[in-house]
Amino acid sequence: MKVHASMAFSLTFFLRLLGSLALAAFMLLPPNAAGAKTITLKLSFFSSDRTVAYQTAVKPFVDAINRDGEGSLHIDVYFSGSLGGDQKTLPQLVLDGTADIGFIVPGQNPGRFRDTAAIEIPGLFRNAREASLVYTRLIAADALPGYSDFFVIDGTAPETINSRKPLTSLGGLRGLKIRVNNLMEAAGLANLSALPVVVPFNETSPAISGKLIDAATVPAAQLFDVGIGRLTTYHYLLPTSTAPLALVMSRKMFDRLSPNAKALIRKYSGEWAADQYSAAYDDLNREALTKIKADARRTVVEPTDADLKAADDAFKSVADDWAAESAENRKLMSMVEVQLAFVRHPEQAPRAEAPKDDKR
Numbered sequence: 001m002k003v004h005a006s007m008a009f010s011l012t013f014f015l016r017l018l019g020s021l022a023l024a025a026f027m028l029l030p031p032n033a034a035g036a037k038t039i040t041l042k043l044s045f046f047s048s049d050r051t052v053a054y055q056t057a058v059k060p061f062v063d064a065i066n067r068d069g070e071g072s073l074h075i076d077v078y079f080s081g082s083l084g085g086d087q088k089t090l091p092q093l094v095l096d097g098t099a100d101i102g103f104i105v106p107g108q109n110p111g112r113f114r115d116t117a118a119i120e121i122p123g124l125f126r127n128a129r130e131a132s133l134v135y136t137r138l139i140a141a142d143a144l145p146g147y148s149d150f151f152v153i154d155g156t157a158p159e160t161i162n163s164r165k166p167l168t169s170l171g172g173l174r175g176l177k178i179r180v181n182n183l184m185e186a187a188g189l190a191n192l193s194a195l196p197v198v199v200p201f202n203e204t205s206p207a208i209s210g211k212l213i214d215a216a217t218v219p220a221a222q223l224f225d226v227g228i229g230r231l232t233t234y235h236y237l238l239p240t241s242t243a244p245l246a247l248v249m250s251r252k253m254f255d256r257l258s259p260n261a262k263a264l265i266r267k268y269s270g271e272w273a274a275d276q277y278s279a280a281y282d283d284l285n286r287e288a289l290t291k292i293k294a295d296a297r298r299t300v301v302e303p304t305d306a307d308l309k310a311a312d313d314a315f316k317s318v319a320d321d322w323a324a325e326s327a328e329n330r331k332l333m334s335m336v337e338v339q340l341a342f343v344r345h346p347e348q349a350p351r352a353e354a355p356k357d358d359k360r
Contacts, residue, residue, distance in 0.1 A: 050225075120243070172236070
């Protein structure tokens with residue numbers, strides 16, 4: 001497999017009936033009784049409204065719903081985890097009914113979202129558009145068994161390595177304690193002799209300032225969202241892995257909505273959202289890279305051809321090892337490659353077939 005480094009962010013809607021849970025856990029909406037004109041949904045977001053993730057991924061969706069759904073459907077956003085929980089527990093908070101919609105990080109829940117590994121393999125994508133569209137299409141085609149309860153509406157972009165210690169070459173990764181988003185990214189950097197540890201994005205700055213870690217993988221566009229850019233001045237522009245993100249909503253909640261409300265949510269999900277997000281995110285990423293390169297206080301290094309080749313080899317071994325684990329993994333890897341070819345060359349590769357019955 002030809003590997004190209006990048007990162008992805010993708011967003012999803014948790015929409016599958018979870019019949020095994022108590023009915024009371026899903027009574028998230030009051031019945032649309034006589035006189036009740038507007039259904040209001042609570043959306044939990046882990047950080048502030050100023051972050052790039054919110055501005056590019058969540059806000060366009062919320063604004064579109066609130067504009068077109070005026071008088072019938074409205075979303076209220078609760079910032080900085082004010083509804084409780086953290087990135088690891090938020091999926092369960094959605095199931096329990098504490099939040100109606102949650103912005104989650106699947107990489108923080110590898111047991112629940114095992115199949116996300118196919119998107120997280122380092123060296124796979126070139127930019128946010130590729131990662132977002134492939135992720136969106138695989139879930140729309142029910143190709144990720146761990147996502148049978150979800151509906152993708154968005155995606156993300158490329159992580160690079162940002163360090164408080166000098167880092168100017170691939171060799172400098174040896175022994176460096178690096179925050180990563182997910183286990184596949186960890187495997188790729190471990191193959192390069194780094195010491196990776198999975199840390200939630202909004203817990204990264206305290207870990208750096210407390211010298212628990214030396215560096216962090218994060219896209220340039222989000223370098224200053226939670227203070228990572230303030231603590232790191234060495235930026236090694238080796239794209240690593242994808243870091244899918246998701247908006248999730250219970251199927252029980254979705255089923256209680258009116259046909260018009262369901263149609264509105266579908267309208268602003270899937271590839272519409274992925275296209276909106278990835279275009280804005282890739283632009284912001286380029287602007288952020290230009291900004292840090294122009295900052296004399298920072299050391300910004302592009303990997304040499306030799307370092308890129310060594311990293312590609314290390315990342316390819318992660319993909320090969322994962323595919324060798326099972327026939328299911330090999331099939332999924334093949335589907336990822338097909339969808340990636342379709343994104344890069346629409347005229348040459350077929351799109352994965354969408355489900356015929358309406359499970360969403």
